[in-house]
Every structure is written in C-alpha cells, then in structure tokens.
Amino acid sequence: xxxxxxxxxxxxxxxxxxxxxxxxxxxxxxxxxxxxxxxxxxxxxxxxxxxxxxxxxxxxxxxxxxxxxxxxxxxxxxxxxxxxxxxxxxxxxxxxxxxxxxxxxxxxxxxxxxxxxxxxxxxxxxxxxxxxxxxxxxxxxxxxxxxxxxxxxxxxxxxxxxxxxxxxxxxxxxxxxxxxxxxxxxxxxxxxxxxxxxxxxxxxxxxxxxxxxxxxxxxxxxxxxxxxxxxxxx
Numbered sequence: 001x002x003x004x005x006x007x008x009x010x011x012x013x014x015x016x017x018x019x020x021x022x023x024x025x026x027x028x029x030x031x032x033x034x035x036x037x038x039x040x041x042x043x044x045x046x047x048x049x050x051x052x053x054x055x056x057x058x059x060x061x062x063x064x065x066x067x068x069x070x071x072x073x074x075x076x077x078x079x080x081x082x083x084x085x086x087x088x089x090x091x092x093x094x095x096x097x098x099x100x101x102x103x104x105x106x107x108x109x110x111x112x113x114x115x116x117x118x119x120x121x122x123x124x125x126x127x128x129x130x131x132x133x134x135x136x137x138x139x140x141x142x143x144x145x146x147x148x149x150x151x152x153x154x155x156x157x158x159x160x161x162x163x164x165x166x167x168x169x170x171x172x173x174x175x176x177x178x179x180x181x182x183x184x185x186x187x188x189x190x191x192x193x194x195x196x197x198x199x200x201x202x203x204x205x206x207x208x209x210x211x212x213x214x215x216x217x218x219x220x221x222x223x224x225x226x227x228x229x230x231x232x233x234x
Contacts, residue, residue: 031215093110103218
C-alpha cells in the first residue's frame with residue numbers, strides 16, 4: 001500500500017528481498033485460502049496473495065531498472081502502484097463487507113467501499129496522466145511523477161486514502177480486525193514522522209504481519225463456523 005502521491009518506497013531494499021517477501025506472502029495466502037471453506041470470505045483470505053503479487057511486481061521493477069526491458073519495467077511500475085493506489089482502497093472494505101454479519105456495519109462498510117472507489121478513480125486518472133517512473137535512490141526505489149500535487153492536495157489525498165483502507169478494520173467485527181487497524185495507523189503515523197516522503201517503506205513489514213493476522217482471522221472464523229454447524233438445533 002502506498003498512501004502517498006509523491007513517495008519513495010523502500011519495500012525490502014532489493015529484488016531479492018522483494019521476491020523473498022513475495023514467496024512468504026504467497027505461502028501465507030495459500031494457507032489462508034486452504035483454511036477457508038466459505039465463499040464470502042475468499043476476498044479477505046486472498047489479501048496475502050495480492051500482497052505477494054505486489055511484492056513480485058516491485059522485485060521485477062528492481063531487475064529491469066538498468067534498461068533493456070523498458071516495456072516490462074513500465075508495466076511492473078504500473079502494476080505495483082496500481083495495487084497500492086487503486087486495488088487496496090476498494091478491496092479491503094468490500095472484502096470485509098462480504099463477511100460482516102451486523103447489518104448496520106455492513107451498510108457502513110458499503111459506504112466506505114464507495115468512498116474507496118472515488119479515491120481509486122482519482123488515483124487511476126492521476127497515474128495515467130503522471131506517467132510514473134522508478135529510480136534507484138540509495139537502497140530504495142523512488143517513484144517519480146510527471147505531474148506533482150502540492151502539499152495541501154497530497155495531505156487531502158492521504159486522508160482520503162486512509163478512510164477506506166484503515167477505517168473498515170475498526171468497523172468490522174471479525175477477529176483481529178481492530179488489531180490490524182491499529183497496526184495500520186501506527187505504521188502510517190511512524191512513516192509520516194520518520195520519513196514523510198517514504199510512506200511506502202513500512203508496508204513490506206506491515207504486509208507480512210497483516211497477512212499472518214489474516215490467516216489467524218480466517219482460521220478463527222472457520223472454527224467458529226464449524227462449531228456453529230456442529231451444534232444441535234434447539
């Protein structure tokens with residue numbers, strides 16, 4: 001995830017690190033899917049797999065940085081930023097809405113989904129117009145944009161991005177949802193305070209922990225579902 005319009009992503013510092021993280025997340029995602037027997041929970045259980053694909057995309061960005069594969073490089077830059085800026089604002093709230101049992105909270109998550117859709121639409125237009133590129137900056141990747149927003153607009157976008165990506169975890173009643181939400185808030189605040197132009201730097205660490213918690217949440221829900229179906233009717 002990357003809630004910044006102008007940002008520097010460190011995301012594991014190398015192609016090897018990105019691909020290694022992708023492998024870990026893919027394994028966690030496979031475990032999450034394997035433990036899930038409910039169709040409504042599939043979107044939620046698949047989150048680690050999307051993180052894995054995102055990390056693999058950035059690993060490919062690293063490998064194609066020196067030239068010779070310009071088209072692949074541009075596609076992978078677009079894929080990484082597309083997942084960060086377009087997929088997550090819509091995926092998270094909708095996935096949580098599908099498995100929410102409280103009717104009022106489902107309505108709130110639905111409203112957050114449409115807010116995320118608006119944020120994702122803005123990001124999609126921005127990415128098309130700004131023609132993002134990637135450059136090595138020390139031990140990290142810096143994503144540059146042909147079109148740059150000023151400070152107030154970046155702050156407004158950051159706040160708008162946080163609403164559909166963070167708030168749903170405080171609305172949802174599934175196990176570990178609030179823990180994930182707190183981790184999101186802490187990681188975002190830490191990024192802003194430590195290195196404001198490198199908000200992506202925490203998401204590699206966040207993705208691994210988040211994926212583990214999603215595996216735990218899916219397992220708990222599965223146990224609760226089996227217990228409920230095994231209980232004799234009154």
